[in-house]
Amino acid sequence: MNIEKVIFSFFIVLALTLNFGFFLGEFDNPEHHNVYELFAVVIVNLIATVLKFGERTQMGAVLLATSLVASLQLIAAVLVWTFVVHVDNSGLTPTAIGTIVSLSGGALVANIISVVLLVIDISVQRR
Amino acid sequence: MKNTALFIILRRMRVPLLALIASYAVSMLGLVLIPGIEVDGRPQYLSFFHAFYIMTYTATTTGFGELPVPFSDAQRLWVTISLYISVVAWLYAIGALIMMLRDQALRQLIDLNRFAAQVKRLNEPFYIVCGYGDTGSVVGRSMIDCNMGAVAIDKNQDRLNELMLENLPVHVPHLCGDASLPSNLISAGLNHPQCRGVLALCEDDLVNLRIAITCRLLSPGLSVICRAQSHDTEANMHSFGTDAVINPFDTFADRLALALHSPDMHLIYEWLTGIPDAPLPERLHPPHGTWVVCGYGRFGKAVQRYLEFEGVPMVIVESDPEKTEAPKNVIIGRGTEAVTLRAANIEKAVGIVAGTDDDANNLSIIVTARELNSKLFLVARQNDNENDAVFQAARLDLVMQRARAISRRILAIITAPLLTDFLRLMRHQKTEWAQGLIEYMRPLLGGVTPVLWTVAITEEETPAVEKSLQTGVNLSMSLLLLDPHDRDQRLQAMALMMKRGKEEHLLPEDDMELKPGDKILFCGCKGMAALQHRTLFSPNVVHYLVSGETIPDGTIWRWFAHRGG
Numbered sequence: 300m301n302i303e304k305v306i307f308s309f310f311i312v313l314a315l316t317l318n319f320g321f322f323l324g325e326f327d328n329p330e331h332h333n334v335y336e337l338f339a340v341v342i343v344n345l346i347a348t349v350l351k352f353g354e355r356t357q358m359g360a361v362l363l364a365t366s367l368v369a370s371l372q373l374i375a376a377v378l379v380w381t382f383v384v385h386v387d388n389s390g391l392t393p394t395a396i397g398t399i400v401s402l403s404g405g406a407l408v409a410n411i412i413s414v415v416l417l418v419i420d421i422s423v424q425r426r
Numbered sequence: 427m428k429n430t431a432l433f434i435i436l437r438r439m440r441v442p443l444l445a446l447i448a449s450y451a452v453s454m455l456g457l458v459l460i461p462g463i464e465v466d467g468r469p470q471y472l473s474f475f476h477a478f479y480i481m482t483y484t485a486t487t488t489g490f491g492e493l494p495v496p497f498s499d500a501q502r503l504w505v506t507i508s509l510y511i512s513v514v515a516w517l518y519a520i521g522a523l524i525m526m527l528r529d530q531a532l533r534q535l536i537d538l539n540r541f542a543a544q545v546k547r548l549n550e551p552f553y554i555v556c557g558y559g560d561t562g563s564v565v566g567r568s569m570i571d572c573n574m575g576a577v578a579i580d581k582n583q584d585r586l587n588e589l590m591l592e593n594l595p596v597h598v599p600h601l602c603g604d605a606s607l608p609s610n611l612i613s614a615g616l617n618h619p620q621c622r623g624v625l626a627l628c629e630d631d632l633v634n635l636r637i638a639i640t641c642r643l644l645s646p647g648l649s650v651i652c653r654a655q656s657h658d659t660e661a662n663m664h665s666f667g668t669d670a671v672i673n674p675f676d677t678f679a680d681r682l683a684l685a686l687h688s689p690d691m692h693l694i695y696e697w698l699t700g701i702p703d704a705p706l707p708e709r710l711h712p713p714h715g716t717w718v719v720c721g722y723g724r725f726g727k728a729v730q731r732y733l734e735f736e737g738v739p740m741v742i743v744e745s746d747p748e749k750t751e752a753p754k755n756v757i758i759g760r761g762t763e764a765v766t767l768r769a770a771n772i773e774k775a776v777g778i779v780a781g782t783d784d785d786a787n788n789l790s791i792i793v794t795a796r797e798l799n800s801k802l803f804l805v806a807r808q809n810d811n812e813n814d815a816v817f818q819a820a821r822l823d824l825v826m827q828r829a830r831a832i833s834r835r836i837l838a839i840i841t842a843p844l845l846t847d848f849l850r851l852m853r854h855q856k857t858e859w860a861q862g863l864i865e866y867m868r869p870l871l872g873g874v875t876p877v878l879w880t881v882a883i884t885e886e887e888t889p890a891v892e893k894s895l896q897t898g899v900n901l902s903m904s905l906l907l908l909d910p911h912d913r914d915q916r917l918q919a920m921a922l923m924m925k926r927g928k929e930e931h932l933l934p935e936d937d938m939e940l941k942p943g944d945k946i947l948f949c950g951c952k953g954m955a956a957l958q959h960r961t962l963f964s965p966n967v968v969h970y971l972v973s974g975e976t977i978p979d980g981t982i983w984r985w986f987a988h989r990g991g
Binding site (some may be wrong): 302303331332335338342345346349350352353354355356358359377380381384409426 | 432438440443444447448452594595956
């Protein structure tokens with residue numbers, strides 16, 4: 300057992316589950332999308348990204364890339380949230396929350412790819 | 427690898443960056459959750475954006491006052507705590523970066539402690555690999571493929587960095603240090619209950635010798651396998667009971683002689699000792715006649731000794747006959763010029779061995795010789811792994827590469843102890859026997875080198891077979907070679923040898939009876955060992971293979987079968 304891989308797998312799967320949790324719900328209903336969950340997703344995604352720093356293998360590089368994509372999408376979602384609430388003062392309108400959720404949906408796809416790659420990587424190695 | 431430094435810096439910055447992320451996450455979460463001053467009877471909460479803003483100026487100790495509104499005391503308390511946490515995290519991150527670039531001694535100490543702790547935690551059999559160079563890395567990787575652990579020690583940090591970035595499926599603890607120091611060997615697990623042995627593969631013979639002595643004295647039960655380049659050291663190592671001393675030059679010269687003596691035996695040798703799952707090597711056809719050996723160093727001497735034993739006439743070319751104590755009739759010269767080769771009668775020779783310790787010279791010898799006589803059988807010594815591409819392009823018949831020659835033998839000793847016995851017995855067989863074996867094996871293997879494994883009929887290793895034997899059922903060898911899913915099909919595998927006490931049976935017949943305590947060496951395609959495993963462990967499978975009946979598995983199915991029957 301490689302402890303490094305256990306920790307990474309934990310964070311990448313946690314990123315996916317939290318991401319899914321935030322994404323779940325009525326698309327343009329702010330009530331269904333919790334700000335704390337978004338915060339947790341961003342943090343866990345950043346950790347998963349940093350954990351892949353300095354990996355030289357092909358699989359490691361691709362996993363780093365997918366994590367980076369997810370992090371960027373989520374940071375974009377956070378920026379939109381911050382903008383509408385604090386700068387624009389228009390509040391979480393259905394349009395705004397729609398944008399945020401669709402950005403997090405993009406991150407969700409990237410996270411799903413990460414987990415699929417992880418599963419492939421595990422099944423290719425013999426133990 | 428050019429990017430290695432960047433990768434290492436990124437890798438080492440992981441923990442500091444994680445500390446930063448964690449400190450920000452905790453601080454921000456606290457700020458968002460702690461109530462602020464009440465306005466209109468309701469406490470005001472900070473949003474994540476404001477929390478991030480406050481943390482940004484707090485953590486960098488810019489200090490910006492209490493914004494956007496004055497804080498409650500609870501918030502002030504938390505901001506104070508956050509300030510310390512985040513400043514420490516920042517200092518740590520920056521400090522780590524600087525320390526990484528400057529402090530070597532401390533790192534070494536930390537590495538040693540961590541290494542010892544990792545070794546202590548190992549709970550699978552492992553070998554200590556001293557010297558993780560070309561040979562060590564090949565052996566280490568193959569050992570892990572064979573479900574065996576490894577611990578590496580090397581003086582050179584670069585090689586260990588390569589190991590770290592190799593991303594092996596299991597973690598290989600590694601230490602940068604002198605492997606001949608007893609303290610390092612002890613940290614590497616010399617006294618660990620799971621340690622199976624030590625491989626001394628350093629470049630320097632003296633270092634290997636010291637490792638062997640240390641192991642013998644500190645942990646007499648361990649098997650020690652050494653690499654030796656001179657016969658002096660070899661004899662010395664043998665003198666205090668080193669289990670196997672491998673001299674790459676002798677090993678290779680022996681192979682060459684075997685190829686000349688019996689190409690079929692050599693082919694079987696190559697198949698069985700190759701790295702598993704590689705393309706099956708083809709048969710060599712070394713011609714009989716006079717050979718030219720260039721370079722009378724350690725390699726040249728070994729080749730001469732083995733070829734002489736086979737009765738092969740030869741001409742030796744050496745540039746410095748006095749230093750190498752060459753015989754009188756030697757041709758003086760490097761062999762890279764046509765003049766010298768002509769003097770050695772290259773036109774009449776059938777083969778040439780370019781065996782100097784300089785790769786460029788060896789290639790030059792080969793090219794010159796080929797121009798003079800296009801029918802030559804070309805053998806060259808490759809000293810440096812980096813030159814792989816050139817040697818491949820030279821289209822040689824045989825390349826002597828130290829790392830490869832040693833790693834194969836070591837793997838055979840470690841992973842399939844019976845193989846050494848098999849190969850020894852095989853040499854006493856006739857050529858027809860070898861040809862028959864090749865004919866039998868070729869379709870079985872399907873074009874790739876086989877995997878070898880050993881099965882011992884014991885309570886722990888083969889519970890199902892052992893149990894059947896105890897109830898008085900007679901089981902034959904063929905049982906282990908049937909497909910557990912369909913007993914009309916045979917596995918793509920064969921038994922090479924069976925050892926019962928002192929008795930040794932080459933290629934045991936299908937109807938040979940199994941007895942407790944038997945040890946059997948199998949070879950076959952990848953995956954066959956796993957299939958055979960089912961037979962060894964499941965009494966139901968054994969019953970099915972013997973009688974053809976399927977016993978339902980599990981209570982419910984058994985109940986159904988009972989009702990139906």
